[in-house]
Amino acid sequence: MGEPSQHDGVTPFDYPDFVTYLGQSIAEMRAAPQDAKTWLPISKHLTLPLRLTGDDDHMATLRTDDEVRGLLAGLTGRRAPAFAVLCRGPGHADVLVGETTTAPSTGHVPIGPAGSVALLPFRQLTERGLPCRDDGTPLRVLVATERHLVPRAALERVLPAGAEVVDARFDEDDESYAARVREVVTGQPGGGVTHCLLRRGFTARLRRPGPASVLALLGGLLRGERGAYWTFAVHEGGSGGLALVGAPPQGQVRLSGGEVVLRPTCGTYHHPGTGPSAEGLVSFLRDDKEFGELVTTVDAELASLCALGPAEIRVEGPLLLPMSRLTHTGCVLRATGVPDARRVLAGTMFAATAIGSPLTGALRLIAEREPDGRGHYGGAVALLEPDGSLDAATLIRTCEVEGSGRVRVSVGATVGAGSSPAAETAETRVKVDALLAALRGSGAAAQPAPPPRPGVLAADAVLDALSARRRELASHWTHPAPAREDDRGPVLVVDLGDHGAAALAHLVRRCGWRPVVRTAADVAATGLGVPGATVLLGPGPGHADDPALAAVRELVDAALRAGREVRGVGLGFQVLARLLGFGVALRRSADRSRAVPSFGIPDNMPLRNAFAVTGPAPDGVQAHRDDVTGEVLALRGRTAAGVQFRPESVAAAGGAGVLGALLHPAAR
Ligand SMILES: C=C(O[C@@H]1C=C(C(=O)O)C=C[C@H]1O)C(=O)O
Numbered sequence: 001m002g003e004p005s006q007h008d009g010v011t012p013f014d015y016p017d018f019v020t021y022l023g024q025s026i027a028e029m030r031a032a033p034q035d036a037k038t039w040l041p042i043s044k045h046l047t048l049p050l051r052l053t054g055d056d057d058h059m060a061t062l063r064t065d066d067e068v069r070g071l072l073a074g075l076t077g078r079r080a081p082a083f084a085v086l087c088r089g090p091g092h093a094d095v096l097v098g099e100t101t102t103a104p105s106t107g108h109v110p111i112g113p114a115g116s117v118a119l120l121p122f123r124q125l126t127e128r129g130l131p132c133r134d135d136g137t138p139l140r141v142l143v144a145t146e147r148h149l150v151p152r153a154a155l156e157r158v159l160p161a162g163a164e165v166v167d168a169r170f171d172e173d174d175e176s177y178a179a180r181v182r183e184v185v186t187g188q189p190g191g192g193v194t195h196c197l198l199r200r201g202f203t204a205r206l207r208r209p210g211p212a213s214v215l216a217l218l219g220g221l222l223r224g225e226r227g228a229y230w231t232f233a234v235h236e237g238g239s240g241g242l243a244l245v246g247a248p249p250q251g252q253v254r255l256s257g258g259e260v261v262l263r264p265t266c267g268t269y270h271h272p273g274t275g276p277s278a279e280g281l282v283s284f285l286r287d288d289k290e291f292g293e294l295v296t297t298v299d300a301e302l303a304s305l306c307a308l309g310p311a312e313i314r315v316e317g318p319l320l321l322p323m324s325r326l327t328h329t330g331c332v333l334r335a336t337g338v339p340d341a342r343r344v345l346a347g348t349m350f351a352a353t354a355i356g357s358p359l360t361g362a363l364r365l366i367a368e369r370e371p372d373g374r375g376h377y378g379g380a381v382a383l384l385e386p387d388g389s390l391d392a393a394t395l396i397r398t399c400e401v402e403g404s405g406r407v408r409v410s411v412g413a414t415v416g417a418g419s420s421p422a423a424e425t426a427e428t429r430v431k432v433d434a435l436l437a438a439l440r441g442s443g444a445a446a447q448p449a450p451p452p453r454p455g456v457l458a459a460d461a462v463l464d465a466l467s468a469r470r471r472e473l474a475s476h477w478t479h480p481a482p483a484r485e486d487d488r489g490p491v492l493v494v495d496l497g498d499h500g501a502a503a504l505a506h507l508v509r510r511c512g513w514r515p516v517v518r519t520a521a522d523v524a525a526t527g528l529g530v531p532g533a534t535v536l537l538g539p540g541p542g543h544a545d546d547p548a549l550a551a552v553r554e555l556v557d558a559a560l561r562a563g564r565e566v567r568g569v570g571l572g573f574q575v576l577a578r579l580l581g582f583g584v585a586l587r588r589s590a591d592r593s594r595a596v597p598s599f600g601i602p603d604n605m606p607l608r609n610a611f612a613v614t615g616p617a618p619d620g621v622q623a624h625r626d627d628v629t630g631e632v633l634a635l636r637g638r639t640a641a642g643v644q645f646r647p648e649s650v651a652a653a654g655g656a657g658v659l660g661a662l663l664h665p666a667a668r
């Protein structure tokens with residue numbers, strides 16, 4: 001059984017696949033701890049330290065192939081216990097055995113003496129009060145009483161490489177999925193959803209149902225897929241039990257040693273038949289549509305993380321995540337000061353890459369445009385340890401195998417304003433093909449694709465393109481300054497929806513102010529309390545004239561008349577502008593703001609608004625406009641000021657400076 005949290009992989013480059021960490025700068029690599037046990041030569045100039053923590057001490061339980069064979073025979077025999085095989089690093093796999101139960105909510109997940117594995121279905125989002133179709137999929141928990149560490153190499157030798165999967169087909173043809181994508185692309189503006197992920201269902205059948213085939217599918221994935229955060233199988237036990245088998249690229253959340261780590265991923269490069277090329281990777285990294293998907297995904301996950309109230313947060317990346325046939329991009333978000341595993345798990349439901357942004361709007365679109373519930377797709381599989389630590393993977397690139405042998409796979413591609421329905425449809429096909437080829441193993445016509453050659457991933461041009469993207473990210477997240485000691489005063493941050501204020505409030509604190517976050521409903525009920533506080537209206541979904549915001553508008557109007565300092569960002573900026581006498585209309589074009597030098601606002605701020613502030617500036621208010629569309633990007637009045645873009649965004653390089661200046665009364 002051993003100490004569960006001591007062997008959780010490779011640090012500091014703790015992805016299963018070391019090449020992932022080519023996203024680090026060479027200086028950062030050199031600065032890695034000196035006690036590294038293994039050094040991996042990547043190229044002439046570059047050696048990566050790979051520190052395998054405690055592997056030797058904890059490989060203990062099983063060593064020989066025969067011992068592993070014996071263990072697996074016990075899982076597939078008559079007794080058919082509930083089990084999980086989790087490969088979370090290159091060295092070993094955790095095998096947990098026990099019984100399956102269900103839990104009413106994330107807060108009630110029981111933790112077994114040897115840990116628990118929870119399967120969180122997508123409908124669990126209802127716990128956060130978010131709109132999603134409740135298809136009744138239960139929250140299953142494998143409560144483990146027995147645990148083994150098994151060398152991954154032994155599993156690969158002992159398990160069959162794949163199982164026979166037949167009658168494989170998409171639930172709907174390419175044209176029909178492409179038509180749904182097109183509807184989302186063209187129907188978006190009024191809805192204000194920048195990205196949305198539409199599920200596409202796929203079904204197949206396992207020729208020989210049962211736990212032995214489930215393990216054979218895992219064997220296929222272990223050999224045929226690579227670069228996954230986890231490669232895993234979980235079986236609920238019994239002859240008719242449900243199993244999940246997958247190789248998801250995204251780490252949902254990890255909590256260990258007081259640190260929370262999220263690994264949002266998005267953006268997809270399909271490798272050509274000959275494997276990824278340096279030119280292909282460079283054009284993928286330079287593709288603004290793909291990068292835009294990544295940054296909105298990171299922003300959404302930062303918002304969830306900030307809502308947990310951590311002390312410190314740091315963003316690393318972007319990184320390349322090369323898999324067998326696809327390479328994705330991702331970032332790593334690290335936070336300290338959030339100790340409770342169940343709270344962390346509940347608060348980070350679920351990966352933005354499987355939903356879209358803003359969250360509530362994207363979820364509404366999903367409920368409207370997807371014909372049925374999602375089952376586990378977009379949910380998470382989580383390992384909860386008796387010592388309070390947690391590790392979880394996002395349930396994508398995963399198949400659900402029913403006791404009858406029916407196999408369900410779900411995939412999706414991120415749909416945004418620039419999406420081509422044909423390309424997104426092709427992307428869903430490639431994702432399923434890669435999974436299926438691996439699940440079927442060598443029996444299928446499709447052979448594993450050639451591995452990415454380290455020389456390609458470490459090519460100067462690729463590293464340069466990664467560095468260029470890294471420089472576009474806001475330093476207030478990538479290199480946060482030490483927390484300021486000074487207290488410049490209270491700021492009442494009003495959350496106008498979608499938990500959008502949490503990340504903004506985090507940045508307000510970094511700027512030396514004392515944020516107090518209240519929802520629009522709180523404010524409507526209790527007023528703009530907090531004596532002496534500057535009011536900062538935050539971002540949010542929807543239109544500034546939304547009747548739901550009537551009470552907030554009235555209170556802010558009165559506050560302005562009384563000479564109180566009011567600021568606005570995103571939707572909050574639009575609300576403020578309306579009160580001052582501007583108009584608000586659907587936005588015309590342009591993705592990024594153009595220079596607004598007189599406000600000290602850097603160029604290229606990310607605009608993600610569907611609406612724009614328009615019309616002539618009322619008396620006593622200065623308006624700063626986009627020089628092409630004339631739309632208002634920033635304003636300043638007597639005691640009011642605001643900006644359209646969101647200074648807290650990971651894409652807002654210089655955003656902290658803008659927010660600091662915005663909050664300061666003297667800067668008006
Ligand atoms: C949601 C899925 O994949 C996610 C979406 C991606 C994209 O749209 O580029 C890339 C990787 C994943 O984070 C899926 O495979 O179903």
Ligand SMILES: NC(=O)CC[C@H](N)C(=O)O
Pocket residue numbers: 192538539540541542543569570571572574608609610611612644646
């Ligand atoms: N960034 C935001 O807060 C978006 C504001 C508003 N919902 C819009 O779509 O324009």
